[in-house]
Amino acid sequence: MPQKSVSHLLATDLDGTFVGEGEELRKLLLHFESLEENVTLVYVTGRHLQSAKQLIDEEGLPFPEVLITDVGSALHDFSDSEIGNEWKAKIEEGWEPERVRAAARQIEGLREQELPVSCRVSFFAEDHTCAEELEKALRSSRIPHQFVYSSGRDVDILPLQAGKGKALSYLIQKKKWQDANVLIAGDSGNDLDMLLLPYPAVIVGNCQEELKNVSGDLIYRAKGHCAAGILEGWKHYFSRTDTRLAK
Template identity: 30%
Template sequence: MVQIPMTEHAPLPSRFLFISDMDDTLLGDDAALSKLAAALMQNRGQIVIAYNSSRPCASLRETLAQNKDIPKPDYLIGALGTEIERFATGEALDAYSRNLKEGWQRDKVAALMEQLGFAAHADEFQTEFKASYHVPSAAQFQRVLQHIREAGLNAKIIFSGNKNLDIIPPGADKGKAVIFLQGTLGFRPEQVIVAGDSANDREMFVHTFKGIVVGNADEGLKSLSSPNIYHAKSSCAAGVLEGLRHWGVAHPKPLNRTHKNHRRFI
């Protein structure tokens, strides 16, 4: 079980931790992204930003370097919640990742998937704690699930987009990474806002965080029902901005910045 470090001070009530998926959530509509970026930067002193993607942190950094319209985050969560880094320094939060090693047998996972005949995704999408494959149907996903169980491998399997299968340690996923970062930074659950579009974002929405499901989301996310989840009508970044306004964060005018110098990061 991941241990959440304690902090000395809770954040100010007016501050928020905003955690968003990248592809097809932030990205996908350049004009809307510019508007979202402006709203976030207007209130930047009171919003801690993290991007949470199935892609490794290295891949996210490449995208951020290429697209200057994306607001620079404070943290990156990559490879389906198996990596957490400080954006400014690139330092990994080792207290999180070291808990993923126990019982994780990546070599055996890779050998089994090769035996089953499934093609691995490109090397850039493979990491120490994430093995990614092309699996063409839900029926084939069930086949993999059965073989993983029969082999006694300690792993979590995430199937998304009806073709992408990721195998990660059981102690990791996008939601667990959010919980760790929330606890590490001292935010209360109601101060956390998450946004996503696909099945691999689902674990962010099963907690008591404020959620934004963008309009172009998978049916699996659209079917979620909770007072804590806002279903945006707009897609991609426009849906994120719509959701932030619903939750009272991205105001047309800046929030009270009295305490903007009291941001406490690890």
């Protein structure tokens, strides 16, 4: 399917990033409306599809071009479903969720989250110690996986080839969006791999502790919280008076 041309792209986490400060989100969207260029939205969230759609409805969010869910283990392109199907097939190779669950059952302090998906296995952890024990157990058992710990309690075990950064990179390549002006926004540890991609990124001011010391040549640390931080980062990179990264 021919891909539409995109000049500006915001790839953003939802909770605590795009969502969380209603008035600031309104200002961000008004800014986008004032631009001559259209801004394409991609939401990259830890929520599963139904939960993400519910949040979009409840908050009255603009519907995105693409919705990456389940910490990057599911991809929903609403104009080309084949891309999501290809991503699913790519990451399923070697994925053994029952072995992950078996390992977790041996560790105290983990409570599995009830999810309507099989593309990840997630837990609430009482503390970082039991999360680390699970990571060690998975490694010693040589279970192919991607380990993500965020917000001091959330443990996501993903297929080895999954993750927010890998899913976003795959999407950009498949959609031929490599030449777009991209801004990536996040607030927690499950955003880290996409924040470290070779694109401009913003860590919002209300970020979780695990991102407090993250830095990089393309990472802007905003003072503003949630959407205010995104707007701060957007103006830093893409304002007409600052053309350092404008194409």
